[in-house]
Amino acid sequence: MTPNVCSYASKLLTVCFLLIAASTYGQRTMKPKLPNSDYKKFLKTQWWLGMRVGTTLSGPSAKETFSSIDPIDYEVEDLSKTYSKYKNPGVLIGLDLTFYHRGVSAGIQPTFKQLIYGYSSLLQWEGTTPEQTFESSYDSKQKLNYLDIPFILKFDILTDGKIRPFVGGGVNYAFNIGAEKETSIVNTDNTSGTPRSYDAGNFVVNNQDQFKNFFGMKFGGGVSFDYFNIRTAIDVFYNLGFTNVSDENARYELNELTTLGDVNDDLNLNHLSVAVSFLFPLRYIDNTFQPY
Amino acid sequence: MKKLLYLSTLVILLACEEELKPSDSFTKIYDTKRSDIKYEPVDVVEIEEGFIILAKEDREEITYAGVQLMVIDEDGNFLKAVSMDDNHVLPTGNFVTIEDRNYFLAMNPSSLDAEIVSVDDSLNIETVTLSGIQYPLAFNKTSDNQFLVLSYSLDDGETVLSLHDINGVYSNGHPFTTGAGNDVTDDIINHYLDPQRSGLPFKCGEVSSGSYYFNGFYNFSFSMVFNKLAAPTGVIQGQGTNGGMTAILPVDGSNFAIFGFQFNDNFYQPLQSIDINSTTSSIDYLTLPASEYIARTAAKIVSYENETKYTVIAAETQSRQVNISFYEAETGELKGSRNIGFINPFNLSSVRVDSENNLLILGSTLVSGRFQRAFLNKIHSSEIEDILN
Numbered sequence: 001m002t003p004n005v006c007s008y009a010s011k012l013l014t015v016c017f018l019l020i021a022a023s024t025y026g027q028r029t030m031k032p033k034l035p036n037s038d039y040k041k042f043l044k045t046q047w048w049l050g051m052r053v054g055t056t057l058s059g060p061s062a063k064e065t066f067s068s069i070d071p072i073d074y075e076v077e078d079l080s081k082t083y084s085k086y087k088n089p090g091v092l093i094g095l096d097l098t099f100y101h102r103g104v105s106a107g108i109q110p111t112f113k114q115l116i117y118g119y120s121s122l123l124q125w126e127g128t129t130p131e132q133t134f135e136s137s138y139d140s141k142q143k144l145n146y147l148d149i150p151f152i153l154k155f156d157i158l159t160d161g162k163i164r165p166f167v168g169g170g171v172n173y174a175f176n177i178g179a180e181k182e183t184s185i186v187n188t189d190n191t192s193g194t195p196r197s198y199d200a201g202n203f204v205v206n207n208q209d210q211f212k213n214f215f216g217m218k219f220g221g222g223v224s225f226d227y228f229n230i231r232t233a234i235d236v237f238y239n240l241g242f243t244n245v246s247d248e249n250a251r252y253e254l255n256e257l258t259t260l261g262d263v264n265d266d267l268n269l270n271h272l273s274v275a276v277s278f279l280f281p282l283r284y285i286d287n288t289f290q291p292y
Numbered sequence: 293m294k295k296l297l298y299l300s301t302l303v304i305l306l307a308c309e310e311e312l313k314p315s316d317s318f319t320k321i322y323d324t325k326r327s328d329i330k331y332e333p334v335d336v337v338e339i340e341e342g343f344i345i346l347a348k349e350d351r352e353e354i355t356y357a358g359v360q361l362m363v364i365d366e367d368g369n370f371l372k373a374v375s376m377d378d379n380h381v382l383p384t385g386n387f388v389t390i391e392d393r394n395y396f397l398a399m400n401p402s403s404l405d406a407e408i409v410s411v412d413d414s415l416n417i418e419t420v421t422l423s424g425i426q427y428p429l430a431f432n433k434t435s436d437n438q439f440l441v442l443s444y445s446l447d448d449g450e451t452v453l454s455l456h457d458i459n460g461v462y463s464n465g466h467p468f469t470t471g472a473g474n475d476v477t478d479d480i481i482n483h484y485l486d487p488q489r490s491g492l493p494f495k496c497g498e499v500s501s502g503s504y505y506f507n508g509f510y511n512f513s514f515s516m517v518f519n520k521l522a523a524p525t526g527v528i529q530g531q532g533t534n535g536g537m538t539a540i541l542p543v544d545g546s547n548f549a550i551f552g553f554q555f556n557d558n559f560y561q562p563l564q565s566i567d568i569n570s571t572t573s574s575i576d577y578l579t580l581p582a583s584e585y586i587a588r589t590a591a592k593i594v595s596y597e598n599e600t601k602y603t604v605i606a607a608e609t610q611s612r613q614v615n616i617s618f619y620e621a622e623t624g625e626l627k628g629s630r631n632i633g634f635i636n637p638f639n640l641s642s643v644r645v646d647s648e649n650n651l652l653i654l655g656s657t658l659v660s661g662r663f664q665r666a667f668l669n670k671i672h673s674s675e676i677e678d679i680l681n
Contacts (some may be wrong), residue, residue, distance in 0.1 A: 072362070074324075203635065254634070258321075
């Protein structure tokens with residue numbers, strides 16, 4: 001993780017800790033007693049607050065390809081990038097505030113989310129002899145940090161018992177809070193008659209200005225486990241990016257990678273997220289409460 | 293539940309308010325597949341569709357650099373290119389516009405005569421040969437839309453400054469001695485064939501109506517010569533080809549912005565009073581060497597105006613970037629600066645201000661560290677305001 005990521009994560013963890021500590025303090029001091037019918041009625045509604053951690057795997061979907069190099073006598077498609085999808089894990093960590101009522105949960109999950117994807121591209125030049133052939137290949141890894149604000153609805157498939165599978169979906173808006181690109185270059189020279197490759201440099205660029213916020217939706221499912229007066233939920237969601245994450249206005253602004261032809265494509269940032277949530281009830285009956 | 297929904301909707305709606313920002317700044321590099329061709333851009337001119345870039349095309353088949361014209365749209369995207377045949381070589385700026393056509397100089401490699409080449413926005417090309425005007429060195433237009441041509445007469449061994457009308461017809465001119473017995477032919481040939489090592493900053497232009505200057509060979513040195521198409525009224529003498537002026541811009545009255553070189557040093561003065569009716573030496577203006585620039589750097593000076601008038605000086609830095617510095621024209625005070633280029637070397641060819649007050653920087657860069665290609669950097673006027681603040 002980069003220092004930025006650590007900083008965001010530590011701040012979020014602090015907030016999570018304070019909120020959860022406050023909620024558990026509340027549980028120890030509130031001790032109402034309810035009759036049986038009211039007890040069952042009480043169980044139909046609940047507020048949950050907790051934290052979630054997990055990982056992401058990004059699969060960017062390029063809509064249109066761009067380069068700061070404009071070809072005079074070859075096809076622009078020759079400059080297109082090849083993306084590696086769902087291969088670079090990122091972290092996610094955040095809060096989960098959920099309102100539960102009769103098997104349906106609605107919640108928001110403000111989450112720090114790191115999305116990482118890679119791509120490669122190749123430039124080739126030819127002369128009148130094979131010795132004048134030259135190649136430059138670029139491998140880039142783009143790390144994007146977002147504060148993701150999703151609104152999610154979940155439906156319990158089983159509404160009784162301690163293990164409750166669920167399905168759900170929702171919409172999200174992700175705020176771009178950081179970006180960093182690392183590019184390595186390998187040149188292949190044929191001057192001596194046989195191809196010879198060599199490392200031509202490695203560059204790390206902060207390129208947050210090249211990206212913008214995005215809107216999307218997500219769907220997936222999971223299972224929650226209700227033990228020890230907390231709910232532990234494991235979920236897998238597929239996130240569909242609806243809007244372009246690349247800032248078209250900043251695409252051709254000069255930066256360290258412009259000379260390499262490297263500018264962002266228009267792309268939707270689809271990704272998979274796998275997370276585990278630890279949720280604490282905000283309403284309770286008494287200290288002998290056996291809710292399930 | 294309702295409150296939660298309201299809150300979420302509010303967050304999403306607020307987040308959808310995107311910041312609007314100018315979209316017109318760009319940096320584009322124009323590449324060819326050929327590893328045995330290199331481009332040295334000369335100048336850029338604005339057209340209705342976008343821009344035309346004039347470039348020297350180094351071809352293996354010909355001795356002198358060929359002529360290439362590229363049309364670029366307003367977003368910097370390459371649209372089309374035309375290479376003139378081998379009978380037209382050595383494109384020479386400035387690239388000037390009169391009415392709906394854009395003009396530059398070239399040379400016939402057989403006769404060595406200068407040619408005025410005109411091109412319209414659709415890249416339809418016409419050429420007019422300037423018979424008897426040999427070895428074209430610099431080109432400009434006057435305030436009354438005549439062409440000012442700086443050339444070198446091989447037969448007479450003289451520098452020639454001449455005026456031509458829009459059809460290329462000679463209207464006035466004057467030869468200037470390079471010094472008795474001083475043959476500068478080799479210097480000029482080397483300037484053509486090896487511009488990177490032996491290029492010289494030939495220039496010509498108008499100080500005021502009927503008053504002209506040229507930067508070229510005069511009286512044993514590479515000098516800035518002020519004249520009225522007659523004997524010089526004033527001279528800034530260089531030191532052979534080892535010292536002299538690189539660029540000059542009349543600011544107002546007797547004030548000029550200048551950039552010069554003295555062996556491997558450079559110097560500049562954004563506001564320098566020069567008596568164009570007297571003889572001085574370029575070294576007189578070297579008060580402080582500008583150590584940030586490479587030896588014998590190309591330099592361009594243009595005027596830029598928003599609410600204030602600025603002098604923009606551009607040159608190549610030791611770090612192989614192009615530096616653009618803005619000075620307040622009235623005071624000569626530095627107001628802002630920017631470097632262009634990363635990783636690979638960036639060289640300067642031309643600086644222009646377009647009709648929307650954006651700055652255009654044309655030059656070359658070495659793609660993958662070895663292939664010389666043209667780049668065009670457009671700095672939007674709003675971005676210039678950021679630089680100046």
